[in-house]
Amino acid sequence: MTPAEGALRVDFVTGAVAHRLRFGGGRGQDLAKAMGLRAGKTPKIVDATAGLGRDSFLLASLGAEVTMIERSDVMHGLLQDGMARARQEGGVFGEILSRMTLLHGDAKVLLPDLDAEAILIDPMHPPRKNSALVKRELRQVREIVGTDEDCEALMQVALRHARQRVVLKWPAKAAPMPGIKPCSHQILGKSTRYDVFMCSIGCEGPAV
Numbered sequence: 001m002t003p004a005e006g007a008l009r010v011d012f013v014t015g016a017v018a019h020r021l022r023f024g025g026g027r028g029q030d031l032a033k034a035m036g037l038r039a040g041k042t043p044k045i046v047d048a049t050a051g052l053g054r055d056s057f058l059l060a061s062l063g064a065e066v067t068m069i070e071r072s073d074v075m076h077g078l079l080q081d082g083m084a085r086a087r088q089e090g091g092v093f094g095e096i097l098s099r100m101t102l103l104h105g106d107a108k109v110l111l112p113d114l115d116a117e118a119i120l121i122d123p124m125h126p127p128r129k130n131s132a133l134v135k136r137e138l139r140q141v142r143e144i145v146g147t148d149e150d151c152e153a154l155m156q157v158a159l160r161h162a163r164q165r166v167v168l169k170w171p172a173k174a175a176p177m178p179g180i181k182p183c184s185h186q187i188l189g190k191s192t193r194y195d196v197f198m199c200s201i202g203c204e205g206p207a208v
């Protein structure tokens, strides 16, 4: 593998993301269901942990307006670059990118002003024991951003400011995030779990 081939980049136009765009399961996918997308209902979403932008791209491809927040300078630069290339590609990519907005900063600071209906939180989790199973890209992101030690504080801010729901993307077998009230329901995948906190019943509440 040449260095260029191995370098981390945001790529919406080829590879895994484009494949999922063509062959994914539409609004029946776990992420879409967790965020509340269904026939006739498309919430305005804030992805508070944009990373490589994959979740945001998927949600935008299903019709959602997505505001992405990324605090790492490096990841933000990679996202800007990948988004510019996708816009240049035009067609369906240009159309999807027209629904994606990227902000640079800490979501704990920016979320209160965004009037989000649904907020997605996908923090960098502590490394799994079997690190050989962790994909190369995830290892590369971790080398850049480390572990998001303040994810509990981010959840607390999100729970105070989402109008409809907060969704925490978390390893399937991990214990619930400490210090956060129990979720309303979970959507369980093979390796990933979505803990959904509905706000119509009061997002804020005593931590447990």
Ligand SMILES: C[S@@+](CC[C@H](N)C(=O)[O-])C[C@H]1O[C@@H](n2cnc3c(N)ncnc32)[C@H](O)[C@@H]1O
Pocket: 048, 049, 050, 051, 052, 053, 054, 055, 056, 069, 070, 071, 072, 075, 105, 106, 107, 108, 122, 123, 124, 125, 141, 145, 148, 154
């Ligand atoms: C696991 S990655 C997210 C992957 C993303 N869901 C995707 O589909 O590519 C976590 C990202 O969230 C960012 N992040 C974590 N906490 C943040 C915060 N408080 N504000 C902004 N960005 C944050 C990290 O810098 C990292 O890039």
